[in-house]
Amino acid sequence: MIKQILGKIPRKHSKSAGDSSLSSSSSTSSKRGDGGGKRFSNAVDEVISAPFSALSTGNNPEDSFLRDKNLKVNGNSISSSYEALPSFKDTSSSEKQLLFIRKVKMCCVLFDFTDPTKNLKEKEIKRQTLLEIVEYITSANGKFTENVMQEVVKMVSVNIFREFTPQPRDNKVIDGVELDEEEPAMDPAWPHLQVVYEFLLRFVASPETDAKVAKRYIDHSFVLKLLNLFDSEDPREREYLKTILHRIYGKFMVHRPFIRKAINNIFYHFVFETDKHNGIAEFLEVLGSIINGFALPLKEEHKLFLVRTLIPLHKPKCLTMYHQQLSYCITQFVEKDSKLADIVIRGLIKYWPVTNSSKEVLFLNELEEVLEATQPPEFQRCMVPLFHQISHCLSSLHFQVAERALFLWNNDHIDSLIKQNRKIILPIIFPALERNARHHWNQVVHSLTLNVRKNLYDHDQDLFKACQIKFQDDEAKENERKEKRESTWIRLEELATKRAATTQAILVPRTGAT
Amino acid sequence: MSTVDEPLYPIAVLIDELKNDDIQLRLNSIRRLSTIARALGEERTRKELIPFLSENNDDDDEVLLAMAEELGVFIPYVGGVEHAHVLLPPLETLCTVEETCVRDKAVESLCRIGSQMRESDLVDWFIPLVKRLAAGEWFTARVSACGLFHIAYPSAPDMFKTELRSIYSQLCQDDMPMVRRAAATNLGKFAATVEAAHLKTDIMSMFEDLTQDDQDSVRLLAVESCAALGKLLEPQDCVAHILPVIVSFSQDKSWRVRYMVANQLYELCEAVGPEPTRTDLVPAYVRLLRDNEAEVRIAAAGKVTKFCRILSPELAIQHILPCVKELSSDSSQHVRSALASVIMGMAPVLGKDATIEQLLPIFLSLLKDEFPDVRLNIISKLDQVNQVIGIDLLSQSLLPAIVELAEDRHWRVRLAIIEYIPLLASQLGVGFFDDKLGALCMQWLEDKVHSIRDAAANNLKRLAEEFGPEWSIQHIVPQVLDKITNPHYLYRMTILHAVSLLAPVMGSEITCSTLLPVIVTASKDKVPNIKFNVAKVLQSTIPIVDQSVVEKTIRPCLIDLAEDPDVDVRFFANQALQSIDHMMSS
Secondary structure (H helix, E strand, O other): OHHHHHHHHHHHHHHHHHHOOHHHHHHHHHHHHHHHHHHHHHHHHHHOOOOOOHHHHOOOHHHHHHHHHHHHOOHHHHHHHOOOOOOHHHOOHHHHHHHHHHHHHHOOOOOOOOOOOOOHHHHHHHHHHHHHHHHHHHHOOOOOOHHHHHHHHHHHHHHHOOOOOOOOOOOOOOOOOOOOOOOOOOOOOHHHHHHHHHHHHHHHHOOOOOHHHHOOOOOHHHHHHHHHHHHOOOHHHHHHHHHHHHHHHHHOHHHHHHHHHHHHHHHHHHHHHHOOOOOHHHHHHHHHHHHHOOOOOOOHHHHHHHHHHHHHHHOOOOHHHOHHHHHHHHHHHHHHOHHHHHHHHHHHHHOOOOOOHHHHHHHHHHHHHHHHOOOHHHHHHHHHHHHHHHHHHHOOOOHHHHHHHHHHHHOHHHHHHHHHOHHHHHHHHHHHHHHHHHHOOOHHHHHHHHHHHHHHHHHOHHHHHHHHHHHHHHHHHHHHHHHHHHHHHHHHHHHHHHHHHHOOOOOOOOOOOO | OHHHHOOOOHHHHHHHHHOOOOHHHHHHHHHOHHHHHHHHOHHHHHHHHHHHHHHOOOOOHHHHHHHHHHHOOOHHHHOOHHHHHHHHHHHHHHOOOOOHHHHHHHHHHHHHHHOOOOHHHHHHHHHHHHHHHHOOOOHHHHHHHHOOHHHHOOOOOHHHHHHHHHHHHHHHOOOOHHHHHHHHHHHHHHHOOOOHHHHHHHHHHHHHHHHOOOOHHHHHHHHHHHHHHHHHOOHHHHHHHHHHHHHHHOOOOOHHHHHHHHHHHHHHHHHHOHHHHHHHHHHHHHHHHOOOOHHHHHHHHHOHHHHHHHOOHHHHHHHHHHHHHHHOOOOOHHHHHHHHHHHHHHHHHHHHHHHHHHHHHHHHHHHOOOOHHHHHHHHOOHHHHHHHHOHHHHHHHHHHHHHHHHOOOOHHHHHHHHHHHHHHHHHHHHHHHHHHHHHHHHHHOOOOOHHHHHHHHHHHHHHHHHHOHHHHHHHOHHHHHHHHHOOOHHHHHHHHHHHHHHHHHHOHHHHHHHHHHHHHHHOOOOOHHHHHHHHHHHHHHOOOOOHHHHHHHHHHHHHHHOOOOOHHHHHHHHHHHHHHHHHHHO
């Protein structure tokens, strides 16, 4: 719960920042930035034991000269070289571009935010400069030159592409209280990062950025690194990344297949190898709107994406974190092409949780949404395995699962699908209903079951009675069947031993078993 | 039973069972595949069972996993190695499923089978399978293929060998990072089967590709093969090709890469020889020990002993020991904890003087560390400690640490220290134990946490075994029995439990004279839980004592309990009575 709330607050903010006019956004962002920074520095002092932050651990030769300067040189020597440049207002329009590039270059210097007392003046100068170039890029008219683009992308890359520090594994139990909801690790450099992201967003969105030229700098490698940032723990950062990725996808048509493929690769890595990623929900949100725009009839490639990527995303145990977005993507597909319902439902059954009840409830929610868009032919194709699964849920000892399964009957569309196919479905679910009606421990499940039972009984009494007789019959024979199974295996074992002892010709009559 | 007369069709049984809705039953029948195969005989297993399994792989992943595992040991059931190839098709299909566990198991089973197959069969069946998988449309097949090359390659004719190497090189450049990761993971194993000439050219170029991959995760796995490759190459080639890579990896911008380097740097020292170790690897390792990232320091600290063993003592003292000193006061307790778990191993490397002078202070400061894990790690290496610094010095500094840990507020820490008590007792001897530790052992019996009380009872049993019944009758038994009057029934239960554990160690005589009366008294307890535990304890003492004692003391007591108003007490009393009767009759 707390996580969700935490996740939502900054989202709203940055969205408004992204959409509103520049002046208001820059003032809100600066305030928020400061607050965030302060909060962080405290947290960081407590938790992070390593002396330097991610920013300063870098050993990347490409920008090491910048970092080394920050690491080793005191504030004094930096401040001598790090002075604010004149503002755009005081510059003639012919020199503005040159000044802009100088300012952009100035923003390539990184500061150590783990120490909140260090380089205060320079940090403020950089923040102001960043805000100025944001404003410049927003109000610019006339296409950006290639040189500008190159410098812009370089500055953004230096600032945002960094290694995330590992989650400190400290002290969880030391205080005697285990924190079940971990605070996400917020990047202390956010006051700068945020403006850099804002800058990138406006650069990408600007009508003055010509995609044909910019694609040389916003290239595959840039996109790939951007996608890797989605693993950030900081929800504010992921929110920006999401918006930016969406814009890039919209603007850079040439990158679209590459972006989809790269996201898929991240998903595979997550589903089949690591089980850990922070940005799945954000990816799915972007994909949700991409899927929304798919033309009909759906391309084979997109259907494969559904089967090979989206459906397996039901497997990881942290499904809760992104289920809402995933479910949206899935239902989009089914609503666009109801023939896919069968594949989707079978996929859900394949990944149906065995022991995780809260995940099971999510599956049932999604199932209802999918069934809502399912037509009778597809329904009939998957109903047998589906209702075996539903029958399991009905008799779940976890009341929320059983309850959620019983609620499916409240949906008129589903209820009518079931009634049309009652001859197949009722015999499958009858034992579960009967056992619930006899002795489910939970009062609500018990009475809901009675309602569903009555509903089915009223609809087709003969069928209901036939099922009842069969159920009683099966129940009586249950022990007999069990014994028979055991004795069969014992006989098989004897036969096997006998054969091994003699290794003679086959003792069992050759069978026509099919 | 009437069913005995019905004819039995093993395959039909399996088909029937695999149709069952209950996954547990399907799993059970897959687990008994060998029974079906033996009942069918080798020929029909080959001709009917295996083809059936090849087609029947639309089950739950759990069932498929079991199938992949069973098939790995199926060679005897299909008629031995000359028929082993019939097992390949079902496993090939399992290599392409989505679920990673199933694929991994299928590859494992294929390797197991392939390593037993005849050379000609490998060429006819196994190599084509590898090629098919490597050309698979979906990544699952290609990932699985990567794990099979080291089996296929050695017996391949030259022409095939060239082809296999080129296929592997393609896999290293596959479009999907999943496949490149699998190729990187298996590169070391594959390289070990490749001829030296090709090693330097083909394999090294694959390795270089992987080390420059744009995905962190791929480079990370390439690091892992560094050590394996290094060991295969001649020292000068290793210096030329691997050393620069590992040194640059040790300064990679990704902490994960540096972490991997820290974990296996020591393995490369032997491969490159002493001089490059001194000039390149020691500085790299020292950098890692001082890395900014705690995770990297944790990994590096954990390898300190292994690294030092390879170095000359001078190098270790000059370069590594100063870092160790720093790490012992590292700001992360996990770094200190990792260091504490290995540091004692350095003593033999450094020699006695350096140990006493330099290592001992570090060791003592870790023993006083504010975090229990660190202290525990030191104490758990007690036997090594003892050899180095001698018992007197040890007991002076050790005892306060133990006492403190024994009262730590985290029960897992208390549990850990209890488990070391028997070892401590054997190292320190009876005298030390009586003075210092005896009281602690009794105190744990009244811990608030059940697991601790349980462990305390077990500990007493192990002590009794270590020091013998005579010592125990003096130092354990009376103290334990005193506590049977504790007002809280849970503590009385612990004592009953301790008594039942002690009885077999103490032997018949002491049990009858000392323990049994206490148990019998407890049968008059007012709490039913105590009473049915008495019944259980009595049952467990039956085999220890004489027949006459059973009849005279145990049976009457149980008969009383069998008439208790509480149903559970009656149940366990009757169970115990039955086991008396059972013993009488046998």
